[in-house]
Amino acid sequence: MVETGTLRVTRKHLLQGAALSAAFLIGAIAPHVAHAQQRPIPETSDDVRRVPIPPIDRSKEPVVVLTGGTLLDGRGGAPIANAVVVLQGDRIVAAGPAGTPVPANAARTIDASGLWILPGLIDLHIHFTQQRGTDMGRYSDSPAAAAIRGTILADQMVTAGITAARDVGTMDDVALRIKEAVDRGMIRGPRVLWSGKLIASTGGHGDEVTSTATGREKPNLGGDPHGVDGPWEWRKAVREQVRRLSDWIKISAPADKEELAAAIEEAHSLGVPVAIDSYGQYTDWAIEAGVDTLEHPLLLSDKAVPLMKKHGTAFVPTIGAFDNLLEGGYPTAGIPSGGFYYTHSRRFVINQQDHLKRVNEAYRAGVPIGVGTDIPFENEWRYPDAYFRELDYLHQAGMTNADVLASATSVGAKILRMGDKLGTIEPGKIADILIVGANPLDSLKNLRDVRYVIADGKLVVEGRAR
Known part of the structure; x- marks a missing residue:
């Protein structure tokens, strides 16, 4: 307490006065700060950041x-x-x-x-670190092994005319280092936009102990959970990815409504867009919370497409990834055909005709549709064929050749948040x-x-x- 003559000023009064002064100052300068932030920056990095x-x-x-x-x-x-x-x-x-x-x-x-x-063409859904050779099972996986696989994939892509790619989940910082190596001319590859580590709830997609479809336990998870729980942890996970120089944030379902909303709000407050791997009600929640892109047409509700249209959500269907699973599986990875097996976050049937129907519904509704491949295994012979097959799937879903080509170029660039720099020749x-x-x-x-x-x-x- 401070005493001045007959005036008594308590610590509480001092703090209240300081708060009012700070509020007044912020109110006075905020319009000028906002105005300054609207001024265009003459030169920026050629990425989403x-x-x-x-x-x-x-x-x-x-x-x-x-x-x-x-x-x-x-x-x-x-x-x-x-x-x-x-x-x-x-x-x-x-x-x-x-x-x-x-x-x-x-x-x-x-x-x-x-x-x-x-x-140049754009692939909006790849994973540089998931490429597998026919005998990669002989070797322990590691960031170094993933970087070798990713470097090979980068060369395969750019030589096929795919000049920009978004990695939506990577091991460690492999995709970032591929991005930097391409930028510096050290290796051949597309322009890379990367999403850092997939953010998942404990036990959610990306954090399950068993791998998708095989049921085999992942040795690097075991009893050590990597997921995040509660809105604050999801916000912190977003901040950590932005700190690691991520261009995008990638989240997954299942998660509760507040967790999804917290992650999306946090990313947007930092100027970074968000993609989600989702299904069912989680998809609807994410769209309502403002997610930027929906990856995959998995178990979409009848509300999903109208919600995407209403909220401006883009759609990256990756149809080929699921047709591969239905029609032949991934033999070298030990994944049988027919659907998802042994995976807690994939307890539903996948249906190719339903996927095509959902893409057609989104197309007719005017939802922006991008091209993404998401081939997790056997990339050494599935690329670049997988990309051109994905274009054909979009055509099968009712899109015209001109609109498919736009999805692969100008629309894809806008979805990528790079429409002012990529996607057209001007x-x-x-x-x-x-x-x-x-x-x-x-x-x-x-x-x-x-x-x-x-x-x-x-x-x-x-x-x-x-």
């Missing part, structure tokens, strides 16, 4: 010109015959019909006559470009006829792909 970086001078970077091809720029207009595309460094500086100005100092001109030029965008031998609007199979791949401005494939 949008970290401010020093200005980049690209004026001395080599100029590459594409001529003669038919351009599908991804903006929804008609194909542009005899097009010109000008690249400098990692950016597109011009794109349009013949007559588009071309710098005199071009380091290289690529004649794309008779070919089709389009934006000035200012990142130079991720695929050139194929025939019109993909006539047949999506023509995307397999890769002639050139340019990723981040670098020529990755020249001539027919392997």
